Amino acid sequence: MRIARREFLAAGVAAVLTPNLARADGGTRLSFRGSTEQGGLVIGKAAPGAKISVDGASLLVSPQGDFAFGFSYDRVDAAHVVAQFADGTSEARDVSPVVRQYETQSINGLPEKFVSPSPEELARIHREASLIVEARKRDTDGVGFDEPLDWPFPGIITGVYGSRRILDGTPMAPHLGVDIAAPEGTPIHAAADAAVSIADDYYLDGGFTLLDHGHGVSTCYLHQSKRFVKAGDKVARGDVIGLVGQTGRATGPHTHWGLCWFQVKLDPSRSTLTPEPPKA
Numbered sequence: 001m002r003i004a005r006r007e008f009l010a011a012g013v014a015a016v017l018t019p020n021l022a023r024a025d026g027g028t029r030l031s032f033r034g035s036t037e038q039g040g041l042v043i044g045k046a047a048p049g050a051k052i053s054v055d056g057a058s059l060l061v062s063p064q065g066d067f068a069f070g071f072s073y074d075r076v077d078a079a080h081v082v083a084q085f086a087d088g089t090s091e092a093r094d095v096s097p098v099v100r101q102y103e104t105q106s107i108n109g110l111p112e113k114f115v116s117p118s119p120e121e122l123a124r125i126h127r128e129a130s131l132i133v134e135a136r137k138r139d140t141d142g143v144g145f146d147e148p149l150d151w152p153f154p155g156i157i158t159g160v161y162g163s164r165r166i167l168d169g170t171p172m173a174p175h176l177g178v179d180i181a182a183p184e185g186t187p188i189h190a191a192a193d194a195a196v197s198i199a200d201d202y203y204l205d206g207g208f209t210l211l212d213h214g215h216g217v218s219t220c221y222l223h224q225s226k227r228f229v230k231a232g233d234k235v236a237r238g239d240v241i242g243l244v245g246q247t248g249r250a251t252g253p254h255t256h257w258g259l260c261w262f263q264v265k266l267d268p269s270r271s272t273l274t275p276e277p278p279k280a
């Protein structure tokens, strides 16, 4: 199963890589899989012992030679990847993001307290946002990032990554996650092996869990009605971590599912084996 998953994703990458990169990939000491689209999480593999930098910053490399980086939703310039191998040789590659078109989505009828929060509520929002930023700085040696993600539960996608949102007529920041609707109380499963970074109740995000999959890669699960894990817990792919709810800024039962590489918000639907979750 492990090998089948890898081959599947590697094939997906080949289709979107530039011809140069696809050709150079055959059997070299540096290869890429995952998604090279805007919002994509790229998983690199280098010969064990290699040192890797992306855009001049050195990355944590697993003992097997795996590393990760991501393309922000609007990035257009190539990522410059340099591998320095244990034998003293090196190899450089430019990996270009494939540009995407994004939708516009209107949302109406949110309660006023979420549209115009009070100063006290704003202070809480900022405090909670900074806790999440701090947690996403972690660069741990977990290897859960190494395999494609599982959808956290069966459901219907009601919000896609990158859509430009108009909230009660006011343009908002783009939506940098995937909203999956399912009945309240639907079990939410960890998308990959992880350590729990945060499990708490936040003002906008409601019942919130952040899972650290290692090497800066994290997933988050918002608006949960119940949480079953706590910070510091280890979870395996498929473990139930909470239940679908509509806590925080939500207009119906759903989970906002996010994927990040450090602070860069990525599209989790590009790291799963299927573009949509199974139907309930």
Ligand SMILES: [Zn+2]
Pocket (backbone or CB within 6 Å): 159, 175, 177, 178, 179, 255, 256, 257
């Ligand atoms: Zn969302």
